[in-house]
Amino acid sequence: MNNMTDSLARRIEIVLTPLLGELMAITTVKLQCSKMGIKPEELGYPDLPTLAKNIERAVIIFLGSDKAKELSQSIVRINS
Amino acid sequence: MKKSKLLWIMGLVIIVINLYVYIFKPGGDVVLKYFSDILPVICSFITVLGLSAALKSFKVFDQAKLSWFLLLIGIVLFFLGETIYGVLELVFKVDVANVFPTYADWIGWIPGYIPMIIGLWLLVNGYKKSGFSFGNPRTYVLASIFFILLAVAIITTILIPIAHDSETSTIAKYVYFYYPIFDIFIIVPAVILAYITNLFGKAKISLPWRYIALGFICMTIADILYSYLQWSSQYGSGNYTDLAWHAGYLFIALGGLYQKELIDSV
Numbered sequence: 001m002n003n004m005t006d007s008l009a010r011r012i013e014i015v016l017t018p019l020l021g022e023l024m025a026i027t028t029v030k031l032q033c034s035k036m037g038i039k040p041e042e043l044g045y046p047d048l049p050t051l052a053k054n055i056e057r058a059v060i061i062f063l064g065s066d067k068a069k070e071l072s073q074s075i076v077r078i079n080s
Numbered sequence: 081m082k083k084s085k086l087l088w089i090m091g092l093v094i095i096v097i098n099l100y101v102y103i104f105k106p107g108g109d110v111v112l113k114y115f116s117d118i119l120p121v122i123c124s125f126i127t128v129l130g131l132s133a134a135l136k137s138f139k140v141f142d143q144a145k146l147s148w149f150l151l152l153i154g155i156v157l158f159f160l161g162e163t164i165y166g167v168l169e170l171v172f173k174v175d176v177a178n179v180f181p182t183y184a185d186w187i188g189w190i191p192g193y194i195p196m197i198i199g200l201w202l203l204v205n206g207y208k209k210s211g212f213s214f215g216n217p218r219t220y221v222l223a224s225i226f227f228i229l230l231a232v233a234i235i236t237t238i239l240i241p242i243a244h245d246s247e248t249s250t251i252a253k254y255v256y257f258y259y260p261i262f263d264i265f266i267i268v269p270a271v272i273l274a275y276i277t278n279l280f281g282k283a284k285i286s287l288p289w290r291y292i293a294l295g296f297i298c299m300t301i302a303d304i305l306y307s308y309l310q311w312s313s314q315y316g317s318g319n320y321t322d323l324a325w326h327a328g329y330l331f332i333a334l335g336g337l338y339q340k341e342l343i344d345s346v
Binding site: 018019020021023024027028031032035054057058059060061062063064065066067070071 | 140
């Protein structure tokens with residue numbers, strides 16, 4: 001179970017890395033998880049929409065609302 | 081070929097030609113004067129195009145788009161300033177080295193600062209709301225000390241001598257004061273943006289801001305030097321300060337193109 005959830009946080013980091021760089025991607029996932037009161041390794045699929053929304057808010061100033069939303073949707077799609 | 085790569089090549093060619101003309105002065109003072117007046121118009125126009133490309137790529141008019149829109153308005157006004165300055169000197173034969181302020185200041189450069197300052201602070205404010213790291217607080221303490229020292233240096237070497245100069249008119253004094261003071265308002269957010277982008281390493285999300293910050297830092301340094309050189313009658317066609325302006329414009333244009341490429345890549 002741990003390996004599966006670990007890989008979910010890792011998969012989000014992989015989505016974010018080309019955009020944010022590896023270090024910022026890891027930090028962002030860690031930060032957003034801590035805001036949700038969980039550890040990255042505890043991240044589950046039900047948490048994805050909230051996490052994606054928080055990341056969307058974080059990148060809006062860089063990408064604008066529409067592209068930040070697209071990025072958020074690509075995070076939610078990890079679920080499928 | 082990506083437009084940003086093309087602009088890198090074009091920018092390098094412009095700067096090398098600029099340097100060649102300023103050092104070797106082929107064609108003498110007349111060519112130098114034309115070159116010195118036309119090149120800023122070309123560079124600022126390239127910046128208008130670069131920022132327009134960035135602006136078009138934002139679909140929703142949110143804080144991000146508003147910031148870029150304000151930067152574009154500021155640069156359009158600077159482009160007007162550069163054009164008017166060139167026309168005054170080349171067409172109307174105004175001795176711009178000794179007439180200050182000119183219509184270029186009133187119509188272009190003076191109003192241009194306001195939207196640029198607001199645009200840069202909106203980016204910093206937007207970043208603050210994003211929740212990303214602002215880096216080490218000690219860096220901000222050190223930077224604040226540096227800016228206080230810079231402000232003191234500007235006040236003592238530029239502003240106080242100008243204030244005491246009986247040959248300079250009151251209106252000219254206000255304009256001489258305006259530029260360095262507003263330059264500080266520009267350089268502070270520009271340096272914060274440069275530092276923030278440094279935290280992201282080579283990540284493409286921070287690339288546009290990096291060049292925007294670099295461009296404004298170059299232009300501000302040139303502006304502060306210009307204020308002193310113009311007041312002390314040492315500024316004229318072919319002054320090397322121009323290179324920092326031209327590089328500044330081109331860096332900001334690159335920032336615009338990188339922003340467009342970033343948005344297109346998501």
